[in-house]
Amino acid sequence: MTTSSPPSLQTFDVLIVGSGLAGLSAALLLSPHHKVAILTKRAVREGSSGWAQGGIAAVWDKDDSFAAHVDDTLVAGAGLCDLAATQFVVEQAPQAIAWLQKLGVPFSEEAGHAGQLHLTREGGHSARRIVHVTDATGAAVQQTLIEKVKQSPNITLFEHHTLVDLITTAKLGQGGPNRCVGLYALDDDTDEVLTFQAPHTILATGGAGKVYLYTTNPDTATGDGIAAAWRAGCAVQNMEFIQFHPTCLFHPHAKSFLITEAVRGEGGRLLLPDGTRFMPAHDPRAELAPRDVVARAIDFEMKKGGFDCVYLDISHQPLAFIQEHFPNIYARCLELGIDMSKHPIPVVPAAHYTCGGVQTDLSARTQVPGLYAVGESACTGLHGANRLASNSLVECMVFARSATHWITEELAKNAATPAQALPVWDDSRVTDSDESVVISHNWDELRRFMWDYVGIVRTNKRLERAAHRIALLQGEIQEFYAHFHVTRDLLELRNLVQVADLIVKSAQARHESRGLHFSRDYPGLLDQAVPTTLTP
Known part of the structure; x- marks a missing residue:
């Protein structure tokens, strides 16, 4: 290399x-x-x-x-x-x-x-x-x-x-x-x-x-x-279909720290703050239900009880077992004052997989x-x-x-085809921005309303509100992109707003609740499962 x-x-x-x-x-x-x-x-x-x-x-x-x-x-x-x-x-x-x-x-x-x-x-x-x-x-x-x-x-x-x-x-x-x-x-x-x-x-x-x-x-x-x-x-x-992982560590100093699915696979139980186990009431598979079921159950219990989090308890397993199977999680929790061999881990759902x-x-x-x-x-x-x-x-x-099998075959077939040189990037007509606060403000606004309106549980009204705000942000960002030198923050925000638009449009097109997409306006399941495809 x-x-x-x-x-x-x-x-x-x-x-x-x-x-x-x-x-x-x-x-x-x-x-x-x-x-x-x-x-x-x-x-x-x-x-x-x-x-x-x-x-x-x-x-x-x-x-x-x-x-x-x-x-x-x-x-x-x-x-x-x-x-x-x-x-x-x-x-x-x-x-x-x-x-x-x-x-x-x-x-x-x-x-x-x-x-x-x-x-x-x-x-x-x-x-x-x-x-x-x-x-x-x-x-x-x-x-x-x-x-x-x-x-x-x-x-x-x-x-x-x-x-x-x-x-x-x-x-x-x-x-x-x-x-x-x-x-x-x-x-x-x-x-x-x-x-x-x-x-x-x-x-x-x-x-x-x-x-x-x-x-x-x-x-x-x-x-x-x-x-x-x-x-x-x-x-x-x-x-x-955005997968919300059910168990992200809830702690002010633990940004984005995931508690693996395997903790539940090895016997971990989800508990309310008073110690009540709640998953069996939501699904016969209890803690081993798929992630969408578990995430919605946690979201439901948190909103119902007004809780900031729920708890994942594997303290019934021996310390040696926990240290052998989950050494990194055990060490990280211990750094934050949580001994998972003795006490349950505070967890919340968080966006995990696209x-x-x-x-x-x-x-x-x-x-x-x-x-x-x-x-x-x-x-x-x-x-x-x-x-x-x-x-x-x-x-x-x-x-x-x-992919590499196909590419290798294609390269072999077209080995002698010369490539036409591409034009270099032209930024001669743009200037440096003195308004970077616009990027940070829009970034924060986007992530907050996507969490509030396009999260684990959705409604038509919430999606409409998100779509309206996305349209406003797209206009601002495109103007910024056209007139100023690009930065990584601007490029990432431009992409995030585009992806947010695709998520909302796809969610609006699905008039049912299936898998990770749960709509209060369409709680039922359609007879036929059809992918949502958007084309430019």
Whole structure:
């Protein structure tokens, strides 16, 4: 791997935007034979993948089956999962785990059984099939992949480079079918917008959790790839389905700290402040119900009782068990004065996962040739109306592999086709802004009204109010974008407002309550499950 301070135009075989599991997997799979650039807007380690605690779902035990994993995914997805995509991911999952093992990921093993992976169980799963590295799976996987990336001479890493926009032939005014031919990116260190050219571009930019006031996501989760793909002419699908994780640590000094699903999988119970267990009254699966059910139950109990939080209790398990299975959560809680081996953990729901995204096929292709979306920025059809726990990391790897297979074939067929040089970014007619307060104010306003109006429970009136405010913000932001030099804050806000608009439009189009989308005006379930597809 090399790092670079580039001239205004750089040319590669493949551009990858994002440095989470999806992006790094694609880069490593392509790097033996192709010149690859990874662009990431912060340091390479700062994506959502590294925050994943629970693990990776795959059929590994002899008593488990692909059919059972598929069925669990379909049930969690509330009838909206694409069957072909679901079978594709489930059947490829063991191969993805084996690939990570080969790379050296130190998965947890059964005590006293060297070589036998320890499998845990999470909500919505009918069997133990979660392969993990204690309670820090994402961090361990990311660390392993980053080390491999750094060893590759064909991968160039551009840290602190923020995607400005995709470059398409339509935007350039060229005739023929629209195609993605590159992108513009802001170098945060120099404040210069650079031009990157490639016949293939993979968006692996993650989700859009930062559109909400409370989220388990890192600050990077601003929907950049989804918004850029929309502006490039791609369809988006199922954007109304935002998964709220039921158990985010509730503490003033614990920003976005997630309490993994596996705590409930290992016997953790949800309690009201007076110690009453409440989940059995909401669902026969109790704490092991899918996330949407648990999040709505917590939201209901908090609003009913006027509570700031509820409590997750696993103190009935021995201290050694807790330290072995949840060492990072135990240590972090202890830092904050909470001994989870003796006392319950205060938790609240928070925006966690964007189930919708850029519409793709089984090769991760979007509707714009040359452009691909992988991971949380994509809508493959796997998650339907609600993602099953620990299906996301394996989706990253499966579709990264399928995308790279297609790209490799395309590069081989078109090896002799010369590329026309792209125009560099022109900012000669804009000035520096002296009104940055507009950006911070609009950012705060957006996240607050999205939390209030487009959260766990929705109504037509709330959605109308959100749509009205989004329209006002879009006008202000576009004027800002047209007249001033771009900054990372402006670009992220522009993308967040665009994604918020897509979420609200999708929610308004769904006249039922299904999975993660719950409407008081349409509490029933329609007979037929139909994806929500928006086109530019």
